[in-house]
Amino acid sequence: MAEEQKKLKFCINDHRDVLVEILKRLDARSLGVAACVCRLWCSITRNDALWEHLCFRHVSPPPSGVRTVVVALGGYKRLYMVCVKPVLSRLAGAKIGSDGRGTGGGGNGGDSDLTRRVWRRHGAQMSLSLLCVDCYERLGGRLGDASASSLMFLCEPVNF
Amino acid sequence: MLRPSRSLTRYLPSFPLAQHLLLHCLYRKLLPIMGPYDSGAMTASSSSPGTSPSNFDGLLAGAGYIWRSSDLQKVAQRLECLENVVVTSPSDVSHLAVDGVIHHNPSVEASWVDSLLSELIPLVPGSESCSAAAFSDPHSAGGSSSPCSSLNPAAVIATCTDQSTNQHQHQSQQPLTVVCTDAEEDSGIRLVHALMTCAGLVQRGDLSLAGSLVEEMKALLTRINTGRGIGKVAGHFVDALGRRLYQRVRVSVTGVGFEHEILYHHFYEACPYLKFAHFTANQAILEAFHGHDCVHVIDLSLMQGLQWPPLIQALALRPGGPPLIKITGVGPPSQDGRDSLKEIGLKLADLARSINVRFSFQGIVAFRLEDVKPWMLQVSRNEALAVNSIMQLHRLLWSGSSLDLVLGWIRNFNPNILTIVEQEANHNQSQFSDRFTEALHYYSTLFDSLEACHLQPHKALAEMFVQREISNIVCCEGSARVERHEPLRKWRARLVDAGFRPLNLGSDVFKQASMLLTLFSAEGFSVEEDEGCLTLGWHSRPLIAASAWQAELQGNSQV
Secondary structure (H helix, E strand, O other), X not given: OHHHHHHHHOOHHHOHXXXXXXXXXXXXXXXXXXXXXXXXXXXXXXXXXXXXXXXXXXXXXXOOOHHHHHHHHOOHHHHHHHHHHHHHHHXXXXXXXXXXXXXXXXXXXXXXXXXXXXXXXXXXXXXHHHHHHHHHHHOOOOOOOOOOHHHHHHHOXXXX | OHHHHHHHHHHOOOOHHHHHHHHHHHHOOOOOOOHHHXXXXXXXXXXXXXXXXXXXXXHHHHOOOOOEXXXXXXXXXXXXXXXXXXXHOOOOOHXXXXXXXXXXXXXXXXXXXXXXXXXXXXXXXXXXXXXXXXXXXXXXXXXXXOOOOOOOHHHOOOXXXXXXXXXHHHHOOOOOOOOXXXXXXXXXXXXHHHHHHHHHXXXXXXXXXXXXXXXXHHHHHXXXXXXXXXXXXXXXXXXXXXXXXXXXXXXXXXXXXHHHHHHHHHHHHHOOHHHHHHHHHHHHHHHHOOOOOEEEEEEOOOOOOOOHHHHHHHHHHOOOOOOEEEEEEEEOOOOOOOOHHHHHHHHHHHHHHHOOOOEEEEEEEOOOHHHOOHHXXXXXXXXXXXXXXXXXXXXXXXXXXXXXXHHHHHHHHOOOEEEEEEEOOOOOOOOHHHHHHHHHHXXXXXXXXXXXXXXXXXXXXXXXXXXXXXXXXXXXXXXXXXXOOOOHHHHHHHHHHOOEEEEOOHHHHHHHHHHHHHOOOOOOEEEXXXXXXXXXXXXXXXXXXXXXXXXXXXXXXXX
């Protein structure tokens, strides 16, 4: 009886740090779903730190000192949604290391993991650069449209 | 690819018609389809449809060559086979080079080509099947029912399965590509034909005949789809030719001003060439600035400064912290009274401040690059200097001294790196028809690659940007013609003469460029390395080349 009472008393929402640790391991779509559960979960998923983990999860070693820069340029969530996600999905789709289009990397299975990680690091750096251009364009100017037009090409459907 | 046909023209007699025929080979994509070319009444003017029963090629007749169209095909076929053999031949065939022979009679030409063929074929092992590279049509891969691709040499199919160029044999083969409607392709080829002829006439000074040819071409244009492919490119060139012939006052499209900046911005977004230029140069500059605490970048054409935010960000994140960054931007005076350089400087400073980088900016207003004086740039001794030129140096080529002047003061600064990005094309030849031909090839490849972009309004405005370049090359002369593109090998020679030595761009730069390409949805782009320089091209025709340089060390290295 005591055990059952103990069980009933446990609620994940009381253990916020555990909750954060769990949510940190989700992918972007699941995070979006999780945000709809309750207000607490919503506020946690809005926290930029979660998105930071998502952006650089596969990058080894994670780039240092990036946080201030990314926050200044628009935040991790924007970085992920606008840059990292399309970059990673393009990389996953493109046959990394095996197509002749100037990859320069080895094609055999042993290297592919390393190649993928190297590409992800370069991809992370490229995402940062693109985010920077995006932020610069949104600073407004006399060219009118404040929308991030230079990143529109990432929204294009890709045919592989 | 373009290179094989160039090698072939070296060996052909110096006769413009041979070049026409080569184009005829190249742009008729499928040998078995002889029908439309044969049966169509080959009149040049659409107003008199039935007036050439003798089947003479009307367009060439206008230029003074009386050839039957059927003869044209035979010679074209043979030339095609010859081209294959020359390309695949392992040994040097330069002994076959002929100079100064002029053939007027097609049968003579054909037999000459036959004799060449019979000489060459024993040289090539296994040439009984002088098989070719059959490239699939890039547009058919796209799926839509597209009209014939523009002048994309990579789409050449040349199949000679054996030494006999018997057309019936070819007809039994399976067609290799999807081809557009016969009439349209026919018109397209004739348009190209007419363009080349017209360029030759303009060069010879026969302006009245050229003018009438322009009218005929405009009529031809109404019959083909000018929305894409060869129609679009040809349309621009026909317009430009018309302007060259008829406009009294040559409006010099020099490529400065507010409009130009907008079009440049859209060109930046529609296709990867400028992004490639910026990212490649930035990576090279980043590597050159390694270990320096005070860095200075001189941008010979600031535009909207889109190149610099990623560099500032990369410097902010480098191990050891960001240096003090100084950017000097050169730009033309703005026409509406605003200080555009200062605005861009403020934007850059805003960005730099938000990521905690010490930054300063100065703007140099100069209508032409040769007007910039070195003292204006305020280069100090204890800073690392990078000079960056994105498609600017070719504008100085109209006068030999301008380029020397600018390269001279760059060299005197002894920069850590000089990054140069230029169009990979030969549009500065002395003969107008050579320039025209080269431009036709280059811009049709470029337009091909633009087809892959679907973002409006970027695509339409990017095309306007390119169309202005075409106008400048075709219409203008002298100091008004600023688009004097030269290929990488010529730039190498010039820079070495001016006292620079090349820097290898390195594997990181290459990887980054390849990474950039994977982000673009079109599959035709390719990055290649060319002796330490990088080129970005469409279907292995390089269109833009990036290189890095340093001042050559001298005995008394005084700055």
